[in-house]
Amino acid sequence: MAKLANVKVGGANPIRIMGILNTSPESFYKKSISSSKSQIKNVVKQMESDGADFIDIGGMSTAPYLSTIVSEKIESKRILDAINVIQNSSNLPISIDTCRSNVARNALECGVEIINDISGLKYDKDMQNVISQYSPSLILCAFSKNILSGNFITETKKLLNESIKIAKKSHVPTEKIVLDPAIGFFRKNGKGPFFTKIKSDWVKRDLTTIKNLQSIKQNFPMLISVSNKSFIGNILSQKDPSDRLFGSIAAEAISVINGADIIRTHNIQASKDAIRIASKLKS
DSSP states (O other): OEEETTEEESTTSOOEEEEEEEOOTTOSOGGGBOOSHHHHHHHHHHHHHHTOSEEEEESSOOOTTSOOOOOHHHHHHHHHHHHHHHHTTOOOOEEEEOSOHHHHHHHHHTTOOEEEETTTTOSOTTHHHHHHHHOOEEEEEOOOSSOBOSOHHHHHHHHHHHHHHHHHHTTOOGGGEEEEOOTTOEESOOSSSSSEEBSSOHHHHHHHHHHTHHHHHTTSOBEEOOTTOHHHHHHHTOOSGGGOHHHHHHHHHHHHHTTOSEEEESOHHHHHHHHHHHHHHOO
16 A cells, blocks of 8 residues: 555555646647646546546656657646646646656645656656655656567566665655556657667557556556557557547456556546446456
């Protein structure tokens, strides 16, 4: 069991829901983009009403197949503007989806309590110092700058353990750590730096990972983010992410049955219903 901000996760606690708020116009799922203050306020109120436990703000898309790098200044401004709106309209804990230490620092100085680093603290060497100073709750993704060719599950566990060691060296207690196996971020090729290069079938990697969550989580709470992702589009032959709702819900429900403790999603109301049923069917 752990805590993200003040919310207990894992163990016997209910499956939690993290709502995705993208403030980046370049994001892959256009329906999730909210850039104006009124949009952000309305979306967050709806997320809260639908049952979200957290809001995860992204200020720059990290989809491996897109060229979406923006400056730290732009990423920070997007995130700080969103934080201000949310803090004035909602009591939901805020998570910041960033790999950059300066962006994280700016958010933490505003009272944010969760950092969601898809590089597992490995992309920006200064992130460790920021984490050490503020000791936020962490979501750590499996990530490597090297090309991987080994067993999917073994490699994922190895990468996560590397990030756990970094977090502990930065004085973050175990009970503030949640793991994410990085569905969608293991690819043969990509246009951005935020993915792990593999030589084998990336769809098979994602599916194998979802099937083996209990092994991968290693007694840590597990966050899964599969909402509208490419492996669903690949299986269903759906190029438009907007057509992947039913596939997303199916993958989320199966993830819960297989050990997920937090579902990060664009589709909070639908996901909540699926999670409730899946929770009753867990053995």
